[in-house]
Amino acid sequence: MNPKSGWMRVLLVFAVGAIILALAVAMSAQVQTTTSTSSGAAKSTTKVVKGEIVYLNGRDVIIKMDDGTLRHFNNVPDSTRAMVDGKEIGIKDAKVGMHLEKIVTTVTTPQVITTTKTVTGKVWHVSPPRSVILTLEDGKNQEFKIPPGQKFNVNGQMTDAFGLKKGMVVSATQIVEQPVQVVTQQAKLTGQMPPPPPPPPADQPILVAVITEEAPAPAPAEAAPAALPKTGSELPLLFMLGFSSLTGAAGLRFFRKLRG
Numbered sequence: 001m002n003p004k005s006g007w008m009r010v011l012l013v014f015a016v017g018a019i020i021l022a023l024a025v026a027m028s029a030q031v032q033t034t035t036s037t038s039s040g041a042a043k044s045t046t047k048v049v050k051g052e053i054v055y056l057n058g059r060d061v062i063i064k065m066d067d068g069t070l071r072h073f074n075n076v077p078d079s080t081r082a083m084v085d086g087k088e089i090g091i092k093d094a095k096v097g098m099h100l101e102k103i104v105t106t107v108t109t110p111q112v113i114t115t116t117k118t119v120t121g122k123v124w125h126v127s128p129p130r131s132v133i134l135t136l137e138d139g140k141n142q143e144f145k146i147p148p149g150q151k152f153n154v155n156g157q158m159t160d161a162f163g164l165k166k167g168m169v170v171s172a173t174q175i176v177e178q179p180v181q182v183v184t185q186q187a188k189l190t191g192q193m194p195p196p197p198p199p200p201p202a203d204q205p206i207l208v209a210v211i212t213e214e215a216p217a218p219a220p221a222e223a224a225p226a227a228l229p230k231t232g233s234e235l236p237l238l239f240m241l242g243f244s245s246l247t248g249a250a251g252l253r254f255f256r257k258l259r260g
Contacts, residue, residue, distance in 0.1 A: 032118045039182075040110035049102045056096050063100065084191040097194030102187060109182045117174045119144065128161035134170070147174060
């Protein structure tokens with residue numbers, strides 16, 4: 001490698017850097033710009049939203065709001081956190097039946113951004129009321145658009161574009177005020193776990209087993225003796241007993257006579 005060519009490259013780099021720096025300084029000297037911001041009184045509003053989780057599947061959540069409407073939140077990120085019973089939880093710890101409360105605080109601050117541009121130069125050409133060409137400190141000409149109502153300072157005297165003449169050294173200042181509303185929001189999400197199911201009463205067993213047994217078949221009833229039919233009264237029986245007695249007495253008497 002030729003040492004002279006290497007030094008030439010280094011000098012070329014320094015030269016280009018010096019030119020860029022000079023142009024930057026010249027441009028900054030030609031038009032000076034300053035910006036300031038003023039703020040007014042901030043206004044704060046608070047909105048409270050409440051609801052209950054009625055459906056939960058992974059990151060898919062449906063919340064029933066206090067007004068009865070259902071809001072579907074799909075793919076809830078892990079960065080969504082809530083303070084529940086003093087503990088910070090994420091979507092993975094949420095449960096159906098959980099009550100949520102979101103407090104959104106919105107702060108609106110009115111601001112005015114003021115941009116001031118100042119330029120000084122010699123009038124080379126003017127086309128009132130639209131534009132003026134000034135010769136700046138670096139000897140270059142630059143055209144500027146004249147905004148409505150713009151005033152120029154000529155030796156301490158203020159004039160408009162129609163009062164400018166070639167060769168005048170003028171100084172012009174442009175002030176632009178832009179009102180903006182700066183809105184910031186802060187959201188605080190809190191919740192409450194659903195209550196556990198009530199325990200069973202103390203005097204009631206947790207599980208009651210009911211065992212049913214088949215009743216034994218009833219024994220067959222004994223057959224009752226058939227009742228004899230009633231054929232007549234007791235008089236014939238008494239008559240026969242009396243007749244037998246008389247016949248026996250007569251026979252006994254007959255045998256005694258035969259023996260005697």
